[in-house]
Amino acid sequence: MAGGIVKVYGSAVSPYVATVLVCLEEAGAAYELIPVDMAARENKAPHHLARNPFGKIPAFQDGELMLFESRAISRHVLRKYKSGGGGGDLLREGDPEAAAMVDVWLEVEAHQYEPAIVEIVRHCVILPMIGAGGARDQRVVDESAGKLRAVLAAYEARLREHEYLAGGDAGVSLADLAHFGFTHYLMATEYAALVEERPAVSAWWRRIAARPAARKVAALMSWPPPPN
Amino acid sequence: MAMKVYGPAMSTNVARVLVCLEEVGAEYEVVPVDMTTGEHKSPAHDARNPFGQVPAFQDGDLILYESRAISKYILRKGGSDLLRESNLAESAMVDVWLEVESGHFSSTMSPIIFQCLVVPFLGGETDTKIVQENLEKLKTALGVYEARLSRFKYLAGDFVSLADISHFPAAYYLLGGSHASVLDAYPHVKAWLAEVMDRPSVRKVVELMKLPSA
Numbered sequence: 001m002a003g004g005i006v007k008v009y010g011s012a013v014s015p016y017v018a019t020v021l022v023c024l025e026e027a028g029a030a031y032e033l034i035p036v037d038m039a040a041r042e043n044k045a046p047h048h049l050a051r052n053p054f055g056k057i058p059a060f061q062d063g064e065l066m067l068f069e070s071r072a073i074s075r076h077v078l079r080k081y082k083s084g085g086g087g088g089d090l091l092r093e094g095d096p097e098a099a100a101m102v103d104v105w106l107e108v109e110a111h112q113y114e115p116a117i118v119e120i121v122r123h124c125v126i127l128p129m130i131g132a133g134g135a136r137d138q139r140v141v142d143e144s145a146g147k148l149r150a151v152l153a154a155y156e157a158r159l160r161e162h163e164y165l166a167g168g169d170a171g172v173s174l175a176d177l178a179h180f181g182f183t184h185y186l187m188a189t190e191y192a193a194l195v196e197e198r199p200a201v202s203a204w205w206r207r208i209a210a211r212p213a214a215r216k217v218a219a220l221m222s223w224p225p226p227p228n
Numbered sequence: 229m230a231m232k233v234y235g236p237a238m239s240t241n242v243a244r245v246l247v248c249l250e251e252v253g254a255e256y257e258v259v260p261v262d263m264t265t266g267e268h269k270s271p272a273h274d275a276r277n278p279f280g281q282v283p284a285f286q287d288g289d290l291i292l293y294e295s296r297a298i299s300k301y302i303l304r305k306g307g308s309d310l311l312r313e314s315n316l317a318e319s320a321m322v323d324v325w326l327e328v329e330s331g332h333f334s335s336t337m338s339p340i341i342f343q344c345l346v347v348p349f350l351g352g353e354t355d356t357k358i359v360q361e362n363l364e365k366l367k368t369a370l371g372v373y374e375a376r377l378s379r380f381k382y383l384a385g386d387f388v389s390l391a392d393i394s395h396f397p398a399a400y401y402l403l404g405g406s407h408a409s410v411l412d413a414y415p416h417v418k419a420w421l422a423e424v425m426d427r428p429s430v431r432k433v434v435e436l437m438k439l440p441s442a
Contacts, residue, residue, distance in 0.1 A: 053376070054332065069331070100292055100298075104293060106297070154279060
């Protein structure tokens with residue numbers, strides 16, 4: 001695993017792939033984005049299962065190291081590039097208490113935020129985008145919106161006290177960036193109101209979305225993908 | 229001052245934290261939170277965990293929640309090598325399989341445990357459809373684990389890590405429940421779990437999980 005360009009397998013349309021790409025962009029790392037044809041079920045083909053045994057995206061290759069799970073890949077990217085590029089402070093790994101707060105809010109994203117937002121994004125954005133829409137299941141979306149409203153109350157309280165989720169004065173961390181993919185999509189729906197009704201969450205989202213790395217990846221998150 | 233863990237030891241997420249404390253030999257206190265009376269939603273607990281869940285954790289002025297975040301903090305502070313953070317490739321593999329534990333193993337076991345243990349305890353009836361759906365998802369995951377553990381001694385490689393130990397709370401309930409036989413088709417998984425359950429730290433916490441006050 002020396003120099004050499006890392007590979008991300010999957011489409012930037014996936015919020016999970018988008019998280020990894022934002023980290024690579026923040027780290028200033030060179031990478032190759034290699035498509036996986038989900039419509040043709042390439043994700044279930046042996047060559048992809050060799051990279052991600054659950055047949056999902058993203059998968060990631062860094063020399064001989066093959067990784068999957070977007071949060072694990074993101075951590076690796078930020079650790080690897082910390083001495084060279086911008087990756088270092090995004091994990092706070094030199095400071096146990098600060099690192100713990102990054103970990104806490106990464107877990108919150110995984111266990112509280114994502115379960116509350118995923119169905120809204122799936123029904124209102126992803127399925128229509130890839131042409132697999134059909135009628136939206138409004139009951140499922142409403143249930144999700146209710147959960148997200150409740151979760152965002154805790155985020156509002158946190159972000160009223162701290163500019164970024166992990167707190168401290170050290171600025172943005174992976175905990176914030178991990179919210180990018182799903183929130184980017186939410187803000188394109190009528191459910192953006194759930195964020196807009198929370199002043200501190202709104203302001204936090206605008207700061208994240210304004211980052212050059214976020215803007216770059218947002219431009220990639222369209223279907224069909226923009227030509228290279 | 230001893231570190232404090234708020235929540236019942238029988239909770240899988242509390243147990244995960246306790247085993248890490250045992251692994252590093254830390255001094256700690258388990259502070260009960262009576263979930264049957266809604267104490268986890270009280271203002272006092274909300275100040276420790278704004279999502280109203282257990283565990284919460286305190287070390288001096290530092291308050292944490294989310295069991296895997298707490299676990300990492302404890303292991304790092306205690307100088308444990310269960311995270312392999314001095315090695316880029318190894319620590320990445322630990323992270324991968326910890327995500328798998330969270331997203332594929334514990335997430336499918338959680339509704340099974342809830343339906344088979346908690347619901348009857350509360351006087352309700354197990355929803356067998358939910359149990360069956362999640363058992364199927366579990367089997368899919370176990371197939372992946374079997375392939376992995378046929379190649380490597382432990383999940384992250386040939387070294388034990390938090391990724392392995394993090395499975396123990398859900399595994400404890402699986403092994404002790406009526407669906408333990410699902411493991412019979414996955415011999416490497418079964419052997420690996422037996423080894424995890426045999427760790428002194430795990431045995432100690434299992435005893436805590438069995439206590440009625442827990």
